[in-house]
Amino acid sequence: MTDLFTLDAEVRTDLGKGASRRLRHANKVPAIIYGEGKEPVSLTLEHKNVFRAQQEEAFYSHVLTINVDGKPVECLLKDMQRHPFKQVVMHLDFLRINAKNAVQVNAPIHFLNEEEAEKLGGTMAHHMNEIAITCLPADIPEYIEIDVANLEVGQTLHLSDITLPKGVTSDELAKGESHDQAVVTLNAAKVVVEDEDDSAPEAPTEAPAE
Incomplete structure (x- = not known):
């Protein structure tokens, strides 16, 4: 597994829209990890690392390793929210996985x-x-x-x-x-049929009056 698929994260306790806004201003990405019968955990990741990783096609289906406060957790990316016009990742959802479960x-x-x-x-x-x-x-x-x-x-x-x-x-x-x-x-392939030239004068339908 390459470094692109291993990301460091910190557990965050400061939650809410205001907290997420402050994180983004600090070039960080709020995230959450859940699944495998464990409690969801709110996380913070460095935006530069996330942005570099998400440019790789495999990031969206590859098994990822998220180091949560130094403890590796294998997971899949389940959802990513992007800014509507800026090159900014707004939020990430990760799903914990078990190697024995499909x-x-x-x-x-x-x-x-x-x-x-x-x-x-x-x-x-x-x-x-x-x-x-x-x-x-x-x-x-x-x-x-x-x-x-x-x-x-x-x-x-x-x-x-x-x-x-x-x-x-x-x-x-x-x-x-x-x-x-x-x-x-x-x-x-579509065949384009050209119309006849409409610019040609039409033939008179009646003889001209003498």
Whole structure:
């Protein structure tokens, strides 16, 4: 595990909107960690460390280590609040995990060979950018690759067409066949039909009067 996925945190007892505002002014991020039958704990993290980590795609599905007052706690990021227009992380929610218990996460999709597929004359339409999955923490994939090189024009890949890593199951497919959602489609390219030139004068319908 890289340093990007290990963050130091301090337990905070000064709670409320005013306290959170003061923390943000001090370049810190308020957070909370909960789960595994333990009491929620309010935390404070350094904004610069959080901001650097959240730029990595894997941060959102990777097992993280939060050093809470020096004691390591393994967890997953469950929610992140950002400022509507500033590059500021406003709040974080972490979920404690147990290596023996399965967890639900969203794994990002990486589409491979899209240019090859579009050479057939189609355009690619992504219906999903991530897949909700369940697996043990050790089996969480950083991302799921889908090769679309052999996709034909008009063809759609569904969740049931995707090969997931060993030990990983789709949350939607677990609900039944009716939840076999479309993932990606190679649509036929739109044909633009040009209108006839309306600038040409119309032929007279009646002979001119003599």
